Amino acid sequence: MKIITPFKTSVVILGLALAGSGCAKNKDIDPSITNIAVTNPDFQLLEDAAIRGGVAITLGNKNPNDAQGNYTVFAPTNSAFNRLGIREAVDLTALQPGFLTNTLLYHVYSGSLAGSSLTAGNTSSSLLGPTRRIITRADGSKYVNGSKILGTDVKAANGLVHPIDKVLIATGGNVVQSAVALQSAQVFTKPELTLLVAAVLKCKLEGLLSQPGPYTVFAPTDQAFRDAGIASVDAINNMTPAQVTALTGILANHVLAGNLGNKFTPELPDGTSVTTFGGGSLQLGAFSNGVLTVKSKSISTPANMGIPDVQCTNGVVHVIDRVLLP
Template sequence: MKNFFSVKASALALGLLLAGCAKNKEVEPTITNIAVTNPDFQTLEDAAIRGDVAVLLGNKNAADPAGNFTVFAPTNDAFARLGLRSATDLTALQQPFLRSTLFYHVFSGTLPGSALTAGSTSASALGVTRRIIQRADGSRYVNGSRILGTDVAAANGLIHPIDKVLLATGADVLNSALALQKGNVFVKPELTFLVEAVVYCNLQSALTGTPGSPNLTVFAPTDQAFKDLGTLLNVPLNVPADIRKLPVATVTAVLLNHVVIGGAQGGKFTPELPESTTITAAGGPIALGAFNNGVLTAKGNGNAAPANMVIPDVQCTNGVVHVIDRVLLP
C-alpha cells in the first residue's frame, strides 16, 4: 500500500539509516549494545535485526550535533502483549511495517526524562508525533504505553523502557484498516469483516478525513469477533461477504456503536479514557471497565459480556483505534 507510510517518514528513515553507516568507535555501550546484553530487551534486539535498524542504533546519529538518539524501548513483556515472544513470532509482521514501527520509537536527538511532561509531544523518526500523558496517580505514558523508567544512558543517546509497543500507521482509520485487510501489517489479513461491513454500509467517509478532523476513537472488532457474532445470531459469518446476509440498517447501527466522533472522548489513548463509566459512540453508549494493566474493557448495551482490547492504542492520522475481541451491540 504505497501511501501507508508518509513520504516524509520514508525520507527521514533513509537519512537516519545513511547516518548510521559509519563504523561505531565508541567504547561505551551503544543503544544496540544495551539491547543485546540486557535480557529484558531480547525481543527488541530480534526486532531490530529483522527490521534492519540494529546497525543504525549501534552508531552515532550524524543528524544530531551530539550524535544521539532517544529510544522508547519496549520490553519483552511489551512485545508479548502482541503475541510476539521470539524472533520466529516476529515473522508474523511484514518487515516494512516492523521497520516503520521501530522508527516510531526513535527520536533524533536527546529527549531526557525531564522533558516528558504531561501534554508534551515529540516527533519520531517515522514522522508521526507522540504525546505524553500523566494519570492522577502520577504514572506517565507515551501514547498508551507506560514509561517504566527514564534516562538509561548509552554512548549514542538515551533509552526509556516502556510496557507496550508503540503503534502508528501514518494513515487515516479507513486506510489503516485496509492495510490490515490486505496483509500489509500482519502477514495474515485481519479486520477483513470490518472493512466489508464498512463498505456494505457505505460508511467509508466517516472513517477518513484530514489529520485530526474528525478526531475519532474507534473500537475495531477482529475477524473472530464477527464470526462469534454470527454464532450468536444464528447467521453463519464464515467469510467477510457473509456480512451482507444481515440487513444493512442492522449492520450500520452496529458499526456506529464502535465510533466516538470528536468531543471529550474522541482520539483518546487508553490512559486517557474515563474508566468505569460510560462514553457515547455515534450509535449509543459504551460502558468502559476499570483501567487495568494499560487497557479497559468495552461493552455495548446489547452485550452479555464486555470486549477486551487485543491491540490497543493504534495511532492513526485522524484518531486512535483499539482492536477488540467482541462486536459491541447497541
C-alpha cells in the same frame, strides 16, 4: 501474558545501569543503544526485532543528523512484545518486514529527549514521522501514547533509552486506511479485520471515517464478527437493505467522537459510561495493566482489547475481541 511488577521494573532499570557501567569500565565509554539491548535479557525481543527490521546498525552508531550524535529510544521490553503474541524471534515473521521497520523507527527520536521533558501534553516527533504524546494519569504514572514509561534516562554512548511496557504502533494512515492495511496483510502476514472493512464499505462509511474526526474506534476482529453471527464477507455483501441499516447502527456503536475522539487507553474515562457516535452507550471498565474492557447494552461479556492504542492520522484504534451490539 507476562506482567511487569514494580520489582521487575526496578530489575530492568538496574540491569540496564549495570550493563552500561560494565561496558564503561571495560572500554571507558558507555554502550551504544544497540549494545544495551544486546546485553540486557529484558530486551532480547527488541534486539531480535532491530536485527530483523534493519535498524540495529543505525542505533549502534552516532546519529549523523544530531549535533551531539544522539538518538532517544522508547524501548519496549519483552513483555511489551508478548502483548502482540511475539514471544521469540521466529514470531516476528508474523509481521511484514516493512511494517516492523517503520514500527521500530516510530520508537526513535532524533536527538536527546531527557526524562525531565516527558511531561503531560508534550509531544515529540519520530524517525517515522508521526508524533507521540506524553500522558500523565492521576496516580503520577507517565505514558507515551498508551505505553507506560517504566524508567527514563538510561544513558548510552549515542543517546538515551526509556523502557516502555507496550510496543508503539502508528500506521501513517487514517482509520479506514489502517483497517485496509490489516485486511490486505500489509501489517501482519495473515489478513485481519477483513469483515470490519467489508462492513464499513457495505454501509458506505469509509468517507465519514476518513474525515479528520478525530475518532476513537473499537475495531472487532474477524473472529469477533463470526462470534456475533456475521460469518463472512459474502454474508455482508448479500445483506438486505434492512440488514445494512442494522449493521450501520452496529458500526456506529464502535465509534467515539468529539471530546472522546483520539483517545489512547490511559486517556479514556475508565469506569464510566460514554455515548457513541451512533447515540448508544458503552461502559468502560477499570484501567488495568494498560487496557480496559468495553461493554455495550446487548452483550453479556465485555470486550477485551487485543491490540490497543493504534495511532492513525485521524484518531486511535483499539482492536477488540467482541462486537459491541447496541
